[in-house]
Amino acid sequence: MPLRLGAFVHRRLIAPGAFAAASLMLAIPASAASFSPGAPGIGDPYYPDYGNGGYDVSHYDLRLKYQPATDELEGTATLLARTTQDLSRFDLDFLLDVSEVRVNGTKASFTTSGEHELEVTPKSPLAKGTSVTVVVRYSGVPSSKQAYGFTSWHRTADGGVGANEPEAAWWWFPSNDHPLDKATYDVSVLVPDGSQAISNGTLQSTSSRLGWTRWNWRSDKPQATYLATLAVGRFDITTGTTDGGIPVVNAYSKDLGANYGAARASVERTGEIADWLSGWFGPYPFDALGGYVPNTNTGYALETQTRPFYSPRQFANGSNTSVVVHELAHQWYGDLVSVHGWKDIWINEGFARYAQWLWSEHEDEGTAQELADYVYASHPADDTFWTVRPGDPGPENQFDIAVYDRGALALQALRNEIGDEAFFAVLKGWPQKYAYGNASVADFQRYAEEVSGQPLAALFDTWLFQPSKPGAPAARGAAIARAAEAPVQPKSWKKIAATNDVHGG
Numbered sequence: 001m002p003l004r005l006g007a008f009v010h011r012r013l014i015a016p017g018a019f020a021a022a023s024l025m026l027a028i029p030a031s032a033a034s035f036s037p038g039a040p041g042i043g044d045p046y047y048p049d050y051g052n053g054g055y056d057v058s059h060y061d062l063r064l065k066y067q068p069a070t071d072e073l074e075g076t077a078t079l080l081a082r083t084t085q086d087l088s089r090f091d092l093d094f095l096l097d098v099s100e101v102r103v104n105g106t107k108a109s110f111t112t113s114g115e116h117e118l119e120v121t122p123k124s125p126l127a128k129g130t131s132v133t134v135v136v137r138y139s140g141v142p143s144s145k146q147a148y149g150f151t152s153w154h155r156t157a158d159g160g161v162g163a164n165e166p167e168a169a170w171w172w173f174p175s176n177d178h179p180l181d182k183a184t185y186d187v188s189v190l191v192p193d194g195s196q197a198i199s200n201g202t203l204q205s206t207s208s209r210l211g212w213t214r215w216n217w218r219s220d221k222p223q224a225t226y227l228a229t230l231a232v233g234r235f236d237i238t239t240g241t242t243d244g245g246i247p248v249v250n251a252y253s254k255d256l257g258a259n260y261g262a263a264r265a266s267v268e269r270t271g272e273i274a275d276w277l278s279g280w281f282g283p284y285p286f287d288a289l290g291g292y293v294p295n296t297n298t299g300y301a302l303e304t305q306t307r308p309f310y311s312p313r314q315f316a317n318g319s320n321t322s323v324v325v326h327e328l329a330h331q332w333y334g335d336l337v338s339v340h341g342w343k344d345i346w347i348n349e350g351f352a353r354y355a356q357w358l359w360s361e362h363e364d365e366g367t368a369q370e371l372a373d374y375v376y377a378s379h380p381a382d383d384t385f386w387t388v389r390p391g392d393p394g395p396e397n398q399f400d401i402a403v404y405d406r407g408a409l410a411l412q413a414l415r416n417e418i419g420d421e422a423f424f425a426v427l428k429g430w431p432q433k434y435a436y437g438n439a440s441v442a443d444f445q446r447y448a449e450e451v452s453g454q455p456l457a458a459l460f461d462t463w464l465f466q467p468s469k470p471g472a473p474a475a476r477g478a479a480i481a482r483a484a485e486a487p488v489q490p491k492s493w494k495k496i497a498a499t500n501d502v503h504g505g
Contacts, residue, residue: 035086037090038053038087038089039054046342051180056181059186060185062076062189068160068191072140073139075173088126093117093118093167093176093177095145095170096139097139151171157295158232173228179225179226182222187199187230190212197217198249199229199230219288221436223335227305243272244283251291255295276359281428282431285332297313298311301327310323320499325355330352334348337438343391343392350390375405386467390402410463418448429451
């Protein structure tokens with residue numbers, strides 16, 4: 001542990017020699033004792049050690065070299081940040097092997113602690129409000145690293161992929177890993193000729209030399225760290241433009257086998273679906289769009305910003321536009337407006353699921369009300385489904401099916417309570433109100449009350465926070481439990497259910 005300045009000053013001041021003491025008092029400001037280490041976590045009760053205190057990152061510049069054959073990654077990460085306290089030391093979330101750290105051009109000392117903390121001590125303490133440039137040089141084999149018993153790096157036959165929630169960055173770049181600290185990104189990746197490097201945002205350029213090709217990607221809108229992604233492999237890449245003028249880049253592993261056609265038939269509709277969603281949620285909020293399907297053995301998809309990650313398993317039963325709808329809905333609900341804390345996950349998942357219900361209506365495969373009736377009737381009162389509280393599910397239930405389906409039920413209840421005009425005004429206005437920032441479930445309730453002019457505390461409590469099935473009176477009031485018997489399964493249900501593990505293994 002580095003010595004705190006306060007202790008240092010105290011010991012030096014009792015040393016003999018008045019002149020030495022007076023000189024030191026002149027050299028160190030009176031406020032020096034206020035410098036202290038930044039917290040090892042940003043303060044999220046679900047994940048106390050995720051993110052860090054004492055600074056805020058505005059930009060990540062990642063210059064990487066990756067060897068698909070061995071999964072070896074070399075990198076230089078440059079972070080632009082500003083201190084939020086008088087800082088003697090700060091942490092980064094990271095797992096790979098670090099060879100050097102510089103802070104404002106000067107070498108800093110560093111060590112590791114806990115499961116994923118890189119502790120950095122700059123040569124000189126940093127005053128609150130100071131602009132800071134941090135450079136980290138590192139290397140390692142991401143697939144060999146674990147934290148808390150798992151890895152978020154997916155090794156593939158032709159490379160590797162960084163994509164997971166609530167954490168993925170630790171395996172490929174040092175960061176302040178929590179949605180509260182969004183930043184812009186430049187990601188430059190050198191890979192052997194014949195391989196492609198896929199990341200977020202717009203492809204700025206590619207260049208080849210001596211058997212290697214560099215891919216340069218830019219994300220110029222604020223992006224949470226878990227939404228940053230990297231995939232290296234052998235891909236077929238398609239490009240296009242939406243009716244709204246947004247450039248689209250999609251990528252499909254050449255090794256998808258029987259799933260290739262269904263994956264492409266689904267993800268190639270990205271532009272169409274994004275334009276359709278903009279009718280419900282407002283203008284598409286970023287300047288790039290797309291999706292990628294690497295040859296991983298995972299089951300989930302993820303809303304990595306501008307370019308969602310899809311598993312081949314999502315398309316094992318044929319085309320699946322519903323999962324594309326889900327991940328693209330997150331570009332507004334989760335990416336544009338991100339959770340304030342991980343307990344606010346309903347802001348992401350309930351809305352992305354509800355978008356699938358709206359798509360079902362669009363495709364004439366069952367209305368949102370029919371889907372709500374079916375979900376409600378499908379879970380008896382003693383089903384543990386009702387014990388999960390979507391408004392604060394706990395880390396162990398963060399991606400439980402109830403957060404998705406009961407979360408969407410809450411939105412249908414809200415729609416029936418305040419009427420379509422107010423409801424869809426809320427859906428479209430919310431992303432604009434908190435654009436490129438963060439918000440909580442409580443913020444959403446207040447906003448819905450503002451727009452509708454109605455008190456909604458009882459409704460939100462019933463559908464999001466009570467660990468029990470809403471009773472018949474409440475359900476009738478929400479027009480959800482009108483059927484005495486389980487209604488007919490909507491045609492879209494199997495497609496929607498096929499996305500139920502979108503964030504599960």
